[in-house]
Structures are given as C-alpha cells and as structure tokens.
C-alpha cells in the first residue's frame with residue numbers, strides 16, 4: 001500500500017504529522033510531504049487513522065495495483 | 071457540587087430561542103437537554119436573528135444539532151461557504167468581515183493560500199520548540215496565583231488568575247508582543263469575543279463602535295510590530311509572517327494585522343474557557359480529578375475529553391452558495407447554518423454515554439476544534455499542549471485548589487464562556 005496526498009486539498013494542518021512524525025511532515029510550502037509513502041506494516045493502523053482523521057480528506061491509500069504507474 | 075441532568079422531555083421546545091443571549095448563560099443542563107430534543111425532533115431548527123444595534127437583521131438561520139449534519143456541511147466548503155461570515159449571525163460588511171475574520175471568514179482560493187503561509191508555523195514539529203516556554207509560562211502563572219491567594223486569604227479567581235493568563239502569555243510570547251502592551255491586548259480581545267455581553271460592553275447602543283475601536287487599536291499595534299520586525303528580524307512568529315512567502319506572495323501588513331487579531335481572539339478566549347470549564351468539570355467530578363492526578367499517561371485522552379465537554383466555541387456559521395439538499399434537508403441559496411459543536415459533541419449516535427465526563431474516552435472524534443473541512447482549527451496542536459501542560463501543573467502544584475461558588479457565565483451564544491470562577495487554595499491561610 002502507498003500513501004497518496006492531494007496537494008490541492010491539504011491545508012497543512014499537521015494532524016497526520018502529530019500521529020506519525022516519521023511518515024508525514026508539513027514542509028516550508030505549508031503542504032504535507034509524505035516522507036515514507038510505502039506503508040510500513042508495523043504502523044499500518046496509525047496510517048489508516050491518519051488518513052481517516054485528515055480534516056480535508058487529502059490523504060488516501062492506494063494498493064500496489066492501482067494507478068497507471070502500477 | 072453536583073450536576074443534575076435534566077430530562078429532555080421537560081423542555082418546551084417552542085419556548086426556546088437560541089438567539090436569546092441570556093438563554094446561553096443559563097444552566098448547562100437545560101442547554102444540553104434542549105440540544106437532545108432538537109437532535110431528535112428538529113435537527114434543523116429555524117430561528118430569527120438576534121438584533122444588534124446598527125446592523126441590519128437578516129432572514130434567520132438553521133441551527134444544526136446532529137453530528138452527521140455538522141460534518142456533512144463542514145466538509146463541503148464549496149456549497150457551504152465561510153466567506154459570507156463565519157463568526158457572526160448577521161452579515162457584516164465585506165471589508166469588515168475580512169478585517170476581523172481573516173482566514174476564518176475566507177473561502178478558496180484565497181483561504182488555501184493564506185492558510186499555507188501560516189500553517190507551517192503551527193505544525194507539531196514547530197510547536198515542539200515551544201513546549202518548554204509553555205511550561206515556563208504555566209509555572210509562573212501558578213506561582214503568581216499562589217501569591218495572589220496568599221494576599222487574599224486563599225481566594226483566587228480561576229479565570230483571571232489561572233485560565234486567562236496562560237494562553238495570553240503564550241500567544242504574546244510567540245508573536246513577540248512587548249510586556250507593556252499585554253494588558254491592552256487582553257482587554258481588547260475580551261471585548262471582541264464578548265458576544266455583546268452587557269457587562270463587557272456597557273453601552274449596548276454602541277456595541278459595534280466599541281468592537282471596532284478594539285480592533286483598530288490591536289491592528290495599529292500589530293502593524294507597528296510587523297514593520298519593526300521587517301527591519302530587525304527576531305525569532306518570533308511575527309518575523310516568520312512578515313518574511314514568509316508562498317508562490318512569491320507575501321502577506322501585507324494589513325493582512326498580518328488581521329491575522330493577529332484572529333490569533334488573539336481565536337487563541338485566547340477558546341483556550342481560556344477550555345481551562346476554566348475543565349477546572350469546573352474536575353470539581354464536579356472528583357473521581358475523574360483523582361484519576362487524572364494519579365495518571366499522567368491519561369493526558370492525551372483527558373485533554374480531548376475536556377475540549378469535547380467544554381466545546382468552548384459553540385458554533386461557526388456557514389452560508390449556502392446554491393440551492394440543494396443535505397441529509398434530507400432542503401435548503402436555498404443564501405440560507406445560513408449554525409453548526410452547533412456543543413450539541414454534535416453530545417450526540418449519542420457517535421458518543422457512547424455522551425453525558426458522562428470520562429477522561430479516558432477513546433476514541434473521541436469530537437468536533438470541538440471544528441468538524442472536517444479546510445477551516446479546521448489552526449491552533450489545535452498548540453491548544454492541546456497548553457491544556458495538557460496547564461492541567462498537569464494544576465494537579466501537581468495546586469492540589470489544594472477548590473472551586474467555592476457557581477461560575478458566572480458569559481451571556482453569549484458564540485463562546486461557551488465563564489467570566490468568573492471563585493476558588494480557594496486551601497493550603498494558604
């Protein structure tokens with residue numbers, strides 16, 4: 001699974017970063033950067049929480065087969 | 071002191087007027103019993119607008135009380151906008167709205183742009199640096215409260231001596247506001263968020279004028295500070311704001327002044343009332359107080375429960391940009407909606423035993439910082455930290471704090487406020 005972010009929607013709230021600072025970081029442009037897009041199974045639950053709690057729905061999980069790039 | 075829950079059936083819904091400021095200062099039990107009935111029977115209840123001298127009264131508004139409806143409206147900012155006013159029921163002239171509301175009363179694309187300029191100064195990582203300073207502020211405030219108590223036979227006011235100074239000093243420190251201006255900043259931000267409470271704005275006819283005056287003086291202070299930091303940068307938020315740009319665009323000094331007003335009012339009154347309502351809730355639930363005192367591991371969930379319980383911001387407004395339907399409710403372009411967070415936060419469809427104050431509540435998806443959507447509270451991480459540090463210090467350093475009388479509540483529908491909460495430090499003679 002990969003974490004994807006819609007940069008248009010993200011408001012840089014940092015809610016995801018508060019949960020998983022090793023995975024998300026709001027950068028100097030005020031938008032989140034996903035430091036580790038491949039979901040580490042050890043923190044898969046926290047990643048799901050972060051996706052669910054994002055106030056603007058900017059985060060999503062895509063399984064490996066999704067998308068043109070595969 | 072105990073809190074008696076009122077049976078919702080005892081409420082006469084037709085006699086309730088949410089536009090009556092005094093109703094909001096009444097017993098919370100009555101308020102929450104009314105919300106329970108509204109959620110059941112009139113999840114979109116229509117009310118006429120309160121009258122404010124010098125402002126035209128509009129068509130009225132829908133009071134939204136169910137969690138699911140608050141979420142649905144909040145998460146569709148294109149249909150339910152903030153730009154026609156988010157913090158007042160009446161429409162306020164556009165320029166004033168922008169001046170006072172800044173971000174909070176803006177829509178995309180402007181909102182997204184400004185929000186990104188400011189968001190990075192409020193991320194968890196940035197705030198990590200402020201933990202020590204929050205702690206220092208809290209320790210100092212508590213030490214002063216002890217001195218005040220010693221000078222007054224043990225008596226203190228939870229609001230003036232504990233809850234108000236913490237967020238004010240934290241935000242003033244972050245912005246770099248000099249000590250000599252802080253009393254003025256507190257006085258003006260109290261006026262702006264008074265909701266017109268007659269004790270705070272004596273001459274009701276002059277409400278709008280007093281309100282404007284307060285804003286002007288804050289703006290003048292901030293504009294001067296912004297200009298100074300541009301010349302002599304420092305390690306503060308003001309400097310970050312004057313020097314940051316997004317896509318080559320910088321905030322104007324006027325925009326910075328507006329944003330500061332928003333930070334002052336949004337960051338002070340809210341956190342202040344979370345703290346004072348939290349102290350009151352702990353006094354009313356001694357078993358929860360003992361539980362929290364004995365278990366620092368409880369901080370995370372306890373802070374969320376304090377915010378859910380207090381719901382310091384009672385509502386935000388949205389306005390329909392077109393005709394439509396939301397969860398079965400039809401609405402027309404221009405319809406106003408008040409999202410009643412305090413009601414959503416006690417909706418049994420989402421919270422088990424919502425009337426129980428449970429510091430271990432988990433999960434706790436409360437909407438005290440706003441529901442889903444682009445306006446979600448910018449200061450949420452900071453507020454959580456301030457509340458956690460304050461309560462830990464209160465429980466450790468002022469274990470003898472005892473609330474001695476009923477709170478004096480703010481007459482306002484907008485902020486679930488307490489003006490005074492008399493208490494004693496029993497260890498002081």
Ligand code: HEM
Pocket residue numbers: 144156173174175185241332333336337338340341344377381382383386411437438439440441443444445446447448449450452453
């Ligand atoms: C317990 C304390 C607090 C509560 C309950 C609270 C609550 C809220 C609520 C309900 C909103 C509106 C959400 C919406 O319209 O959808 C909001 C927005 C906002 N809050 Fe807070 N807040 C608190 C503390 C703070 C602090 C400490 C700051 C800053 C220092 C702050 C700054 C803001 C700002 C700037 C916005 C507007 C964001 C935007 O429109 O993009 N708040 N807050």
Ligand code: SF4
Pocket residue numbers: 005009010011012013014015016017024026031032053054055056057058059
């Ligand atoms: S929680 Fe959502 S809006 Fe907030 S920083 Fe993360 S992706 Fe952006």
